[in-house]
Amino acid sequence: MSDKPRVLVVGSIALDTINCPGGRCEEVVGGSATYFSIAASLFAPVSIVAVVGEDFPPEALEMLQSRGIDTTGIATKPGRTFRWAGRYEDDLNAAITENTELGVFADFDPEIPDDARDAEYVFLANINPTLQLSVLEQMNGPRLAALDTMNYWITRTRNELLAVVNRVNALVMNDAEAKMLTGENNLINALHQLVELGPEYAVVKKGEHGAVLVGRDFYFVIPAFPLTFVADPTGAGDSFAGGFMGWLARTDDVSPANLCRAVAYGAAAASFTVEGVSVERLASITLEDVEERLAKLGEMSRF
Amino acid sequence: MSDKPRVLVVGSIALDTINCPGGRCEEVVGGSATYFSIAASLFAPVSIVAVVGEDFPPEALEMLQSRGIDTTGIATKPGRTFRWAGRYEDDLNAAITENTELGVFADFDPEIPDDARDAEYVFLANINPTLQLSVLEQMNGPRLAALDTMNYWITRTRNELLAVVNRVNALVMNDAEAKMLTGENNLINALHQLVELGPEYAVVKKGEHGAVLVGRDFYFVIPAFPLTFVADPTGAGDSFAGGFMGWLARTDDVSPANLCRAVAYGAAAASFTVEGVSVERLASITLEDVEERLAKLGEMSRF
Numbered sequence: 003m004s005d006k007p008r009v010l011v012v013g014s015i016a017l018d019t020i021n022c023p024g025g026r027c028e029e030v031v032g033g034s035a036t037y038f039s040i041a042a043s044l045f046a047p048v049s050i051v052a053v054v055g056e057d058f059p060p061e062a063l064e065m066l067q068s069r070g071i072d073t074t075g076i077a078t079k080p081g082r083t084f085r086w087a088g089r090y091e092d093d094l095n096a097a098i099t100e101n102t103e104l105g106v107f108a109d110f111d112p113e114i115p116d117d118a119r120d121a122e123y124v125f126l127a128n129i130n131p132t133l134q135l136s137v138l139e140q141m142n143g144p145r146l147a148a149l150d151t152m153n154y155w156i157t158r159t160r161n162e163l164l165a166v167v168n169r170v171n172a173l174v175m176n177d178a179e180a181k182m183l184t185g186e187n188n189l190i191n192a193l194h195q196l197v198e199l200g201p202e203y204a205v206v207k208k209g210e211h212g213a214v215l216v217g218r219d220f221y222f223v224i225p226a227f228p229l230t231f232v233a234d235p236t237g238a239g240d241s242f243a244g245g246f247m248g249w250l251a252r253t254d255d256v257s258p259a260n261l262c263r264a265v266a267y268g269a270a271a272a273s274f275t276v277e278g279v280s281v282e283r284l285a286s287i288t289l290e291d292v293e294e295r296l297a298k299l300g301e302m303s304r305f
Numbered sequence: 306m307s308d309k310p311r312v313l314v315v316g317s318i319a320l321d322t323i324n325c326p327g328g329r330c331e332e333v334v335g336g337s338a339t340y341f342s343i344a345a346s347l348f349a350p351v352s353i354v355a356v357v358g359e360d361f362p363p364e365a366l367e368m369l370q371s372r373g374i375d376t377t378g379i380a381t382k383p384g385r386t387f388r389w390a391g392r393y394e395d396d397l398n399a400a401i402t403e404n405t406e407l408g409v410f411a412d413f414d415p416e417i418p419d420d421a422r423d424a425e426y427v428f429l430a431n432i433n434p435t436l437q438l439s440v441l442e443q444m445n446g447p448r449l450a451a452l453d454t455m456n457y458w459i460t461r462t463r464n465e466l467l468a469v470v471n472r473v474n475a476l477v478m479n480d481a482e483a484k485m486l487t488g489e490n491n492l493i494n495a496l497h498q499l500v501e502l503g504p505e506y507a508v509v510k511k512g513e514h515g516a517v518l519v520g521r522d523f524y525f526v527i528p529a530f531p532l533t534f535v536a537d538p539t540g541a542g543d544s545f546a547g548g549f550m551g552w553l554a555r556t557d558d559v560s561p562a563n564l565c566r567a568v569a570y571g572a573a574a575a576s577f578t579v580e581g582v583s584v585e586r587l588a589s590i591t592l593e594d595v596e597e598r599l600a601k602l603g604e605m606s607r608f
Contacts, residue, residue, distance in 0.1 A: 188532075188533060190531040191533045208514070211514040211515075212514075214531075220605075221605050222605055223531075223605055223606055224608065225515075225526040225528070228493040228517075228524055228526075229491075230491060230493045230494045230497070231491065232491070262607075265608070266608045300608065302523075302524050302525055303526055303527070303606045305562075305566045305569045305603065
């Protein structure tokens with residue numbers, strides 16, 4: 003393993019069937035860990051811990067490996083890979099789930115390979131909070147750990163979620179989740195309450211309206227990169243998190259000013275994801291492409 | 306009249322009854338021209354052209370005059386002042402109208418006093434587009450004219466609206482109106498199409514998500530000032546427009562860079578309006594208060 007600070011992501015790998023403005027795709031590679039790792043790999047070395055079934059296409063694994071992503075933590079189990087089918091209608095911020103087949107993901111029990119336990123930056127993508135906690139306990143003291151979650155865990159396993167929330171440095175979730183977790187209708191209050199739950203920082207993703215970062219004594223906001231066509235919003239949030247964590251690992255700097263910059267990189271990375279169906283656009287870009295959008299984002303918010 | 310560049314606003318003056326998170330108020334002064342002029346008067350001399358009924362409280366007129374606002378263009382007609390009653394529920398971006406009584410506003414036919422015809426900056430608030438056009442025709446070549454509109458005129462008097470849109474330099478409307486006027490679901494496309502309708506600039510207000518300005522070859526975005534409590538969203542858009550036009554008049558500079566800055570002033574001014582019921586908070590602030598929020602807005606979008 004390289005000596006550079008490493009990002010570890012634990013999450014889902016899925017086969018997605020999506021109907022979106024960019025067209026229809028069937029059983030293409032998706033899942034939170036996939037989008038996250040592709041985005042993060044633009045910036046820093048990445049290890050994935052996830053599970054796939056025996057039907058998982060080897061080309062998809064090779065695509066990740068070709069980006070230098072460490073896939074030794076991807077377990078292949080007897081059974082079918084997690085599948086998700088969904089579509090988007092007028093509101094591109096809201097996916098309409100048509101079908102979910104958990105397959106081997108139902109029994110996911112993340113085991114962190116020895117090498118990956120030293121990763122300095124850990125991202126717990128949206129999985130059962132009990133598993134998120136078990137990942138944290140396997141790690142050798144990361145410099146920064148962050149987690150995402152979703153309405154399902156907020157309502158069904160609230161106590162377990164609060165326990166792991168209290169153990170991470172940063173939360174990364176969308177606006178609806180932030181409001182649901184805190185019971186606050188005002189997003190600014192929700193943000194302030196998130197950082198009362200334990201983490202030093204909360205990042206809230208607002209889709210086409212950008213993202214917000216709060217710490218105990220600062221507030222940062224970045225617009226979404228303006229796009230005239232959104233092909234497929236799937237994975238935008240995970241790509242955002244990948245850009246955010248990737249930048250932190252690349253710079254190995256967790257100062258508030260650099261967290262703001264990391265949020266901007268997240269927004270820039272996510273803007274590519276939604277321009278193509280599945281991971282096609284995200285997987286085609288370079289760090290220079292991201293830098294270019296970042297510079298434009300800076301220009302368009304300067305006054 | 307002062308030699309400084311002047312802002313003219315033509316719009317409604319109303320008596321509002323509002324149920325909002327900040328409480329309930331009955332028959333307090335409101336209307337687009339009221340909010341606009343109070344905000345703009347922080348920056349530059351302002352003239353209002355509007356109509357009220359014989360029942361309009363003299364104190365309200367005096368409140369405007371005490372701010373140096375020229376009210377000679379406010380006609381008092383036999384009958385009742387325009388009244389609006391509404392409430393806000395969970396979505397603070399959407400007022401629910403409970404009652405509208407047009408009163409003397411039904412026959413509003415704006416006549417611009419001689420002195421005010423020389424105003425350099427003209428804002429046509431949300432009124433019948435035929436009246437907006439008649440105002441423009443009474444003016445002696447303003448430096449910059451802008452207009453706001455609403456769904457009612459977009460659907461019922463589309464051709465008249467497009468005629469006056471083609472005659473102004475800038476559009477100021479909310480995101481739903483921009484999408485409706487252009488028939489575009491993607492806001493970025495809608496913005497680009499707005500500037501194809503004639504104006505050089507389009508400003509779109511997005512409530513808690515801030516505002517966007519586009520020109521033919523630039524894009525600028527400003528977040529809303531983060532507030533933990535919104536007492537009453539009424540008038541936020543008109544105060545925004547007042548801050549925007551007020552700053553342009555104060556600086557007498559219509560360069561793209563200064564338009565961006567004007568949008569930021571608009572966002573800062575609007576943030577005060579929503580902190581109080583009716584105009585109470587907006588009418589209590591100074592230009593220094595606005596400058597302070599502007600500086601904070603700048604800090605929180607820098608990376």
